[in-house]
Amino acid sequence: MCEDCGCEEGNKKIYFDSLENSVENASQKTIKIETDILDKNNHIAHHNSHWLQDRNIATLNIMSSPGSGKTYLLEKTLDKLGHLKKIAVLIGDQQTDNDAKRLILKEGKVKQINTVSSCHLDASMIQKELGSFVDGSENMLIIENVGNLVCPAAFKLGEKIKIALLSTTEGEDKPLKYPVLFHSADVIIITKTDLIPYLDWDLNKAYEYIKKINPNALIIPVSAKTGDGMTRWYDYLMNEV
Amino acid sequence: MHELSLAQTLVESVTALAKKENATKVSSITISVGALSGVSKDSLEFCFPMATKDTFLASTKIIINEIPLTTVCSECEATTYPNNYYILCQNCQSTNVRITGGKEFSLVSMEVE
Ligand SMILES: Nc1nc2c(ncn2[C@@H]2O[C@H](COP(=O)(O)OP(=O)(O)OP(=O)(O)O)[C@@H](O)[C@H]2O)c(=O)[nH]1
Ligand SMILES: [Mg+2]
Ligand SMILES: [Zn+2]
Numbered sequence: 001m002c003e004d005c006g007c008e009e010g011n012k013k014i015y016f017d018s019l020e021n022s023v024e025n026a027s028q029k030t031i032k033i034e035t036d037i038l039d040k041n042n043h044i045a046h047h048n049s050h051w052l053q054d055r056n057i058a059t060l061n062i063m064s065s066p067g068s069g070k071t072y073l074l075e076k077t078l079d080k081l082g083h084l085k086k087i088a089v090l091i092g093d094q095q096t097d098n099d100a101k102r103l104i105l106k107e108g109k110v111k112q113i114n115t116v117s118s119c120h121l122d123a124s125m126i127q128k129e130l131g132s133f134v135d136g137s138e139n140m141l142i143i144e145n146v147g148n149l150v151c152p153a154a155f156k157l158g159e160k161i162k163i164a165l166l167s168t169t170e171g172e173d174k175p176l177k178y179p180v181l182f183h184s185a186d187v188i189i190i191t192k193t194d195l196i197p198y199l200d201w202d203l204n205k206a207y208e209y210i211k212k213i214n215p216n217a218l219i220i221p222v223s224a225k226t227g228d229g230m231t232r233w234y235d236y237l238m239n240e241v
Numbered sequence: 242m243h244e245l246s247l248a249q250t251l252v253e254s255v256t257a258l259a260k261k262e263n264a265t266k267v268s269s270i271t272i273s274v275g276a277l278s279g280v281s282k283d284s285l286e287f288c289f290p291m292a293t294k295d296t297f298l299a300s301t302k303i304i305i306n307e308i309p310l311t312t313v314c315s316e317c318e319a320t321t322y323p324n325n326y327y328i329l330c331q332n333c334q335s336t337n338v339r340i341t342g343g344k345e346f347s348l349v350s351m352e353v354e
Contacts, residue, residue, distance in 0.1 A: 031262060032350045037251050037272065119243055151243045154279035154346070179326035180279045212327045215336040 044123035048158025064165035066147030069191040082107020120151035153181040194223035248292035264353035311342030
């Protein structure tokens with residue numbers, strides 16, 4: 001049972017209901033509502049989360065700007081952990097299945113979701129995959145969101161953990177420029193640290209800015225290319241999610 | 242930039258509620274947009290007329306209340322409004338704060354006839 005709405009878990013029916021009281025005033029009246037405008041998405045996300053939790057599938061939503069290294073990080077992650085955990089990967093991009101092709105030969109399974117005109121994944125796109133592509137036997141579902149630092153922050157998918165990537169080629173102050181997304185993250189991975197020597201990029205500054213926006217985030221600096229720092233990431237996935 | 246689709250979602254919700262109330266017209270709606278909601282007030286205001294064009298809400302005004310990031314400090318108990326999204330008590334500079342406002346994106350009320 002779903003505690004928010006009392007409906008059957010996994011039930012796909014969405015209902016719209018809100019508390020309201022009316023103040024009558026001639027033909028004009030004010031109706032007080034107080035309902036979340038993203039109610040419908042939140043409700044589906046809530047069901048997704050139940051479905052996944054009931055099956056002990058730890059779910060991660062990975063968000064970053066385009067090209068920060070989400071897919072590359074997943075390539076390495078599947079190589080390392082794919083035989084230890086049963087992992088399903090869903091990848092959102094507006095077009096192409098290029099990213100899915102990069103992962104298809106790895107351990108685990110992968111499916112591309114093309115959002116076409118939408119700049120983010122929403123909960124209904126994930127709901128469609130639960131019970132079909134994600135068959136319930138997995139230990140982990142990793143969702144790579146559409147490369148975008150604005151829109152994915154507003155749409156819950158039903159994930160347990162939000163992960164934001166900040167690559168060294170983007171400038172240390174991205175968290176200050178896009179605070180909403182970086183604030184929402186449980187974990188912030190600083191990627192492409194192998195490039196630091198070639199850039200005017202200050203790791204301490206990046207930490208300082210992240211901590212201003214999100215003092216409690218776990219910060220993991222990695223180079224997926226050289227493997228530097230990746231052990232911390234694998235440990236996190238194995239033991240802390 | 243998802244404000245157009247958010248505006249369309251809003252139009253659907255408001256229309257459903259107004260029909261339920263047997264309203265013949267919705268003169269205005271009031272919504273709250275928090276600083277941490279990921280929604281831009283300006284672009285929502287810009288998109289709303291596009292979303293309502295040729296619908297039941299074509300003449301509806303939108304009133305947007307911006308809700309600042311609001312924190313309650315666990316050290317000094319002060320309620321303050323941090324600047325620049327810094328999660329920091331403005332009274333004692335502690336980062337040990339609870340966020341009590343700024344995440345909302347909600348429909349608050351509507352004026353109907
Ligand atoms: N030097 C270096 N390059 C990297 C690293 N990680 C990723 N890259 C490169 O960065 C580019 C973009 O990486 P992707 O993994 O495709 O990035 P993405 O975030 O999945 O991109 P989108 O899905 O398009 O948003 C690729 O050319 C990668 O090879 C790294 O650790 N070091
Ligand atoms: Mg990718
Ligand atoms: Zn304080």
